[in-house]
Amino acid sequence: MRLLLAEDDEALGRATCTFMMKDGHAVDWVTNGNQLLELSARFEYDCVLLDLGLPELTGRDCLVNLRSRANLTPVVVTTAQGFREQRIQLLDLGADDYLIKPYDLAELSARVKAVVRRSQRVERDDDEGVAHGPLKLQPASNSVLWHGATVVLTAREYRVLDTLVRRRGSTVTRQQLEAAVYGWNESIGSNAIEVHIHSLRRKLSPELIVTLRGIGYQLGKL
Structure with a gap:
């Protein structure tokens, strides 16, 4: 998952960011409310971790702003x-x-996964499932059927794979x-996406992902 962490306490922010990245997530970490609103408008996130005591704009103001823009990204306060x-x-x-500070990082991670699962169940109900032919995604375990x-x-x-499935029928650029896989401050190898695509084809099917040279990728017809 890609997470947006808004926390102005440097020690807590660094610890949370490190734990979540070790748990397999991409994390963008900001320290004030204006930065949160800027990134939430530029990128898509699976969940927002929102400290109420942010400078410039409080966490409450950020939450109101997000929902007023019809941004339905799950928010853990x-x-x-x-x-x-x-x-x-x-x-x-x-x-x-919500979680009361000081919080346990493992519990925070579990709560994030729970709210994302709930939101994805709603999406599946509305979109006939996060699936493509014989492929079915299982977000809780980073696995597929x-x-x-x-x-x-x-x-x-x-x-x-999750990004391609959710945008099936459309071409997705590198x-x-x-943006979906890496945090905005992470270094990215020039062929990193190609390596992931190659591995997915090897583990699943060579026909699963189609490369449109100079344009991007899309799911193949299965």
Whole structure:
């Protein structure tokens, strides 16, 4: 998954970013509300981790702004205040979950996966499933079912495939895949996407992904 972390505490932000990346996610880390709104408008994220005590724009203001723009990305709020009334208000404003600081990083990761699973179930209900022919995605385990057999992918291979499946019928450029797979501050090898595509074809099927030279990639007809 690609996550947007908004946390102005440097030590906590670095620890959260490091843990989430080790857990297989791409993470963009910002330290104020204006940066959060800027990146959320430029890129697509699977989940936002939102500290309420951000400078410039508070986390509450950011949440209101996101939902007013019809941005339905799941949001997990983190806060040092655990008052019942505040928690109810955050959920009413559109937050999907919350954690009280100091939080356990493993629990945060589990909650992120849970809210993303819930949002993807809604998408599957509306879109007849995150699938393409004999291919079915299983986001909880970074794996897929191929003709009913489980195939385990790396986190980045899974994000490449997930992006192509969700945009099936359209051509996806290398730049769009890089944006879906890597954080904006990560270094990317010149042939990184090609390596992931090659591995997916080897693990699944040579016909699964079609290269349109000079344009990008799309799913083949299976």
